[in-house]
Amino acid sequence: MARYLVTGCAGFIGSWITQALIERGETVRGLDNFETGKRENLEHLYGKFEFVPCDLRDPEATIRACEGVDFILHEAARPSVFRSLADPRTSHTANIDGTFNLLEGARLAGVKRIVYAASSSAYGNQPGFPRRESMVPMPIAPYPVQKLTGEFYMKSYWQIYGIETVSLRYFNIFGPRQVPNSPYSAVMAKFIFQMMRGERPTIFGSGEHSRDFTYIENAVAANLQALEAAAEKVAGRVFNVACGERHSLNETFRILAELLDFHEPPIYAEARKGDIETSEADISAAREAFGYDPGVSFEEGLRRTVEWYKAQYAAVAA
Numbered sequence: 001m002a003r004y005l006v007t008g009c010a011g012f013i014g015s016w017i018t019q020a021l022i023e024r025g026e027t028v029r030g031l032d033n034f035e036t037g038k039r040e041n042l043e044h045l046y047g048k049f050e051f052v053p054c055d056l057r058d059p060e061a062t063i064r065a066c067e068g069v070d071f072i073l074h075e076a077a078r079p080s081v082f083r084s085l086a087d088p089r090t091s092h093t094a095n096i097d098g099t100f101n102l103l104e105g106a107r108l109a110g111v112k113r114i115v116y117a118a119s120s121s122a123y124g125n126q127p128g129f130p131r132r133e134s135m136v137p138m139p140i141a142p143y144p145v146q147k148l149t150g151e152f153y154m155k156s157y158w159q160i161y162g163i164e165t166v167s168l169r170y171f172n173i174f175g176p177r178q179v180p181n182s183p184y185s186a187v188m189a190k191f192i193f194q195m196m197r198g199e200r201p202t203i204f205g206s207g208e209h210s211r212d213f214t215y216i217e218n219a220v221a222a223n224l225q226a227l228e229a230a231a232e233k234v235a236g237r238v239f240n241v242a243c244g245e246r247h248s249l250n251e252t253f254r255i256l257a258e259l260l261d262f263h264e265p266p267i268y269a270e271a272r273k274g275d276i277e278t279s280e281a282d283i284s285a286a287r288e289a290f291g292y293d294p295g296v297s298f299e300e301g302l303r304r305t306v307e308w309y310k311a312q313y314a315a316v317a318a
Helices: 012-023 059-066 081-086 088-109 142-161 187-196 216-228 249-259 284-290 298-312
Strands: 003-007 027-032 050-053 071-074 113-119 164-170 202-204 237-241 267-269
Touching: 003 012, 012 027, 012 216, 059 088, 071 088, 071 216, 081 088, 081 142, 088 113, 088 142, 113 142, 113 216, 142 164, 164 216, 187 249, 187 298, 202 249, 216 237, 216 284, 237 284, 249 298
Parallel strands: 003 027, 003 071, 027 050, 071 113, 113 164, 164 237, 202 267
Antiparallel strands: none
C-alpha cells in the first residue's frame, strides 16, 4: 500500500489534505514543527495517522521522515508576504532550505511524486489578466521569491532525478481552520473574527483591489487530482488553483457583513507595501491536465466559513 507524507500537516491547508487522505483510507504520515501549525487542527485525527515532529530545516530529521514514502504533499512553509517582509531570513530558511532538504530526502527515499504548494504571488503586479502559467513570474516580496524558488527546484528534481513534481499556485485559499487573530492572518479569517467581536475591520487601500478567493475544498481536490494524474500531463509543470474569477475586498466585506449581521463600515488605511493589487487566474491548464473544477463557489465558501467560525468562536460573539 502506498504511503503519503503531508508536510505542514497541522496547518490550515495541510490539515485538510491529511484529513482527506485518511478519509479515503490511505496510509498517511504527517510532519510539522508547530511554528505556524496548530495542534487543535489534528485533535480529531490522532491515532488515524503517523505523526512525526519535524522541522524541515533539519536535514537529517527530514531524511528520516521521507523513508518509506511514495508520495509527498508539501504544504509546510512559513507563510505570509508580510511576515517575510518583517523577517526575510527566517522565511528564507523555512521556505527554501526546508524545501531543498525535503527534495533531498525524497530523492534518497525514492519518492515517486511530490505535489508542492506554490503561490500565485509569484505573478506580482504585472499587467494582464487572467494570470496564466505561461506568464513570466514577477514576484515582489521575499515570500513569493522563496515560493518561486521552490517551483524551480521541483522542476529541476523532475528533470535531473526523475521525481514527478507538480507545483500548484494557490490563489487566496480560505475556509475553516485559518488562524483569525494573528497579525499575519489571511484577510477572510481576520474580517470574520473582527466582525464577530463587533470590531470594524481595516481595509488597506481603496478596497477595490481584488482577489481570486478559493475555498479550501477546491484546493484539497486539486491536490488529490494532481497526485493521480498521468505523469505525461503534470510532471514538472505548474498549475493555477483558483476559481477563475475576481472579487474586491469591498464586495467581500459587504457579503460577510450581511452573513454576520454587522452594520458598521470598514476602516480604510494606506495601502501596504508588497501587496498585490489584483488577482485572477486562468484555470484551464489544471482542468485539462487533471480535471480540476472548483466545486464550491465564492459565495458558498463564505457561507460555510462564517458558519464554522460562528460555531468555533461562539464565545467571541457572546
